[in-house]
Amino acid sequence: MKLVWLVVAILFAIGELMTTTLTLIWFSIGAIILIFLSNIIDSILIQIIIFSIISTSMLIIATKKFIKQDKNYKYNTNLQAIINKQGIVKETIYPNKIGIVIIEGETWSAISYNNEIIEKEQIVEVLKIEGVKVVVKKIN
Numbered sequence: 708m709k710l711v712w713l714v715v716a717i718l719f720a721i722g723e724l725m726t727t728t729l730t731l732i733w734f735s736i737g738a739i740i741l742i743f744l745s746n747i748i749d750s751i752l753i754q755i756i757i758f759s760i761i762s763t764s765m766l767i768i769a770t771k772k773f774i775k776q777d778k779n780y781k782y783n784t785n786l787q788a789i790i791n792k793q794g795i796v797k798e799t800i801y802p803n804k805i806g807i808v809i810i811e812g813e814t815w816s817a818i819s820y821n822n823e824i825i826e827k828e829q830i831v832e833v834l835k836i837e838g839v840k841v842v843v844k845k846i847n
Contacts (some may be wrong), residue, residue, distance in 0.1 A: 709746075710744050711837070712758075715773075716739045716742070719731045719732070719735035720735040724789065730770075733769060733816070734758075734766075735766060737759075737761040737762030737764075741754055771812060789810050789815075789841065790834070791831050792832075792833050793830055793832055794809055794810035794841075794843065795831070796817070796826065796829045796830075796831055799826055800824065800843070803822060804818075805840060806818070806819065808831055808843060810814065810833060815840045817831070817842070818837070818840050818842055819842075821844065822844060823845070824847055830846045831843035831844060831845055
């Protein structure tokens with residue numbers, strides 16, 4: 708029976724490699740545990756029940772733990788990361804017109820917060836994002 712549980716463990720491990728959800732790995736671990744328990748337990752039905760209980764329990768416990776950790780994590784997307792950052796104007800920003808700024812090495816379309824002219828090479832601060840443009844103001 709050890710060989711059967713080894714094959715089950717390998718199949719679940721291969722299945723896990725094809726996904727990114729960390730769900731099948733617990734069944735693989737359950738099968739590995741049953742490789743050792745099959746020395747003590749002769750009944751195949753009891754082995755299957757123990758496998759189901761162990762694997763499902765580990766899945767539920769691990770999933771709850773990961774979800775709890777994920778709820779507390781604030782994702783910092785590229786958009787959120789550039790707010791309050793400084794950049795350099797590479798193409799003059801005219802009132803109600805789009806200019807170009809470089810922020811942390813990335814090129815962004817930009818508009819002026821006060822509809823003022825912001826000259827090329829001026830240092831600016833990102834206040835917010837509107838659509839695909841950053842809203843900037845001069846730093847004096």
